[in-house]
Amino acid sequence: MVEVSPVRTYETPTRLVHGIGALSTLGQEARALGITRPLLATDQGIVKAGLLDGVLNVLRDEGIDPVVFDRVKANPPIELVDEGARFYASERCDGLIGLGGGSSMDTAKGIGVVAVHGGSILDYEYGRAPIARRIPPMIAIPTTAGTGSEVTLWAVITDPDRKIKFNVGGTPNIASWVAVIDPALTVNLPPGVTAGTGMDALAHAVECFTMDYHQPFTDAVALEAIDYVGRWLRRAVEDGHDLEARSHMSMAAMLAGLSYGVDSAGANHAMAQSAGGVHDVPHGDLVGRLLGPVVEFNVPGTPERFARIAQALGKDTRDKTVNQAADLAVEEVYALTEDVNIPTLQSLGFSTDEVPMLAKIAFDDPQTVGNPRELDVGSYEEIWKRAFDTGKP
Numbered sequence: 001m002v003e004v005s006p007v008r009t010y011e012t013p014t015r016l017v018h019g020i021g022a023l024s025t026l027g028q029e030a031r032a033l034g035i036t037r038p039l040l041a042t043d044q045g046i047v048k049a050g051l052l053d054g055v056l057n058v059l060r061d062e063g064i065d066p067v068v069f070d071r072v073k074a075n076p077p078i079e080l081v082d083e084g085a086r087f088y089a090s091e092r093c094d095g096l097i098g099l100g101g102g103s104s105m106d107t108a109k110g111i112g113v114v115a116v117h118g119g120s121i122l123d124y125e126y127g128r129a130p131i132a133r134r135i136p137p138m139i140a141i142p143t144t145a146g147t148g149s150e151v152t153l154w155a156v157i158t159d160p161d162r163k164i165k166f167n168v169g170g171t172p173n174i175a176s177w178v179a180v181i182d183p184a185l186t187v188n189l190p191p192g193v194t195a196g197t198g199m200d201a202l203a204h205a206v207e208c209f210t211m212d213y214h215q216p217f218t219d220a221v222a223l224e225a226i227d228y229v230g231r232w233l234r235r236a237v238e239d240g241h242d243l244e245a246r247s248h249m250s251m252a253a254m255l256a257g258l259s260y261g262v263d264s265a266g267a268n269h270a271m272a273q274s275a276g277g278v279h280d281v282p283h284g285d286l287v288g289r290l291l292g293p294v295v296e297f298n299v300p301g302t303p304e305r306f307a308r309i310a311q312a313l314g315k316d317t318r319d320k321t322v323n324q325a326a327d328l329a330v331e332e333v334y335a336l337t338e339d340v341n342i343p344t345l346q347s348l349g350f351s352t353d354e355v356p357m358l359a360k361i362a363f364d365d366p367q368t369v370g371n372p373r374e375l376d377v378g379s380y381e382e383i384w385k386r387a388f389d390t391g392k393p
């Protein structure tokens with residue numbers, strides 16, 4: 001089959017500063033952006049881990065006067081973002097710093113959208129009001145290795161009324177101006193968080209490599225991200241202080257984030273994001289538990305691509321047919337999920353009674369579009385049921 005390439009674009013406005021010790025450059029990076037009074041969005045976990053103090057010191061040493069907004073929680077709701085935007089205005093801030101996992105970085109991006117455009121973050125749900133102007137100068141500092149929010153063109157916000165999570169973005173206007181990626185900030189992450197966030201990075205790369213909208217640039221970064229996760233996630237989970245493993249996982253998360261471009265992901269994220277609005281559980285755990293069943297379902301949609309994923313995951317595909325090689329990708333995703341101890345759906349609080357509802361809301365999620373294999377509500381029920389049957393009891 002001849003693959004004809006239509007006109008496509010790829011754009012990233014984010015300067016990447018990365019490596020062990022990258023945090024020491026934060027003050028200079030902020031000054032270069034003209035930031036003097038940033039709103040720093042973070043959560044209590046970061047405060048208690050002592051990471052916030054280190055960051056504040058680096059900023060103050062450079063004469064920068066940050067305002068701390070430390071009320072971020074996992075799966076940030078609309079009201080939190082709107083409250084942060086009011087705080088940004090009342091404190092007369094001139095820039096943003098997102099310090100933490102995806103929730104803190106997404107909250108900072110959301111605050112930036114509302115600060116510039118007004119209204120509520122709900123107004124900017126993808127498909128509603130456009131994000132016409134760039135958010136204020138923002139620096140993202142990830143403390144996990146997974147979401148890739150430091151480089152993505154998206155923020156994920158929870159709507160408690162509709163019990164869903166929705167996307168804001170799809171434009172470089174929402175992206176962070178600078179990402180300071182210092183793998184040393186991730187060494188104290190507990191194994192469970194390391195595992196879940198690492199599986200999230202893998203899911204981003206797998207979904208973006210196989211989605212209908214993939215393009216050569218996103219293919220390249222996705223494959224390298226998959227390779228890194230395959231080789232380093234188990235080690236990062238086993239020994240959190242293994243800086244080599246942590247460094248590769250930080251890069252995997254960043255590369256997987258870049259593999260999105262302006263597009264969305266696929267069935268795995270359609271399921272995980274919609275279900276994440278039903279039960280307040282870690283995004284990465286849900287993504288990780290669902291990835292194997294989604295990959296298994298999707299293989300017939302694009303077996304050649306899953307065969308390449310098997311290679312990237314280090315499987316020996318010589319002497320294998322395309323379909324046999326693709327099956328090795330399924331096998332390896334399932335094996336990795338168990339090796340890093342991703343919790344079962346039952347232990348995350350889900351029950352099989354919810355399958356029809358979960359299938360319906362996944363189908364309604366906009367990320368269903370672009371999935372490599374056609375699917376309907378019945379397909380989602382099948383995938384959910386399979387996911388309930390996996391994992392150690």
Ligand SMILES: [Fe+2]
Nearest residue numbers: 147200283287
């Ligand atoms: Fe994700």
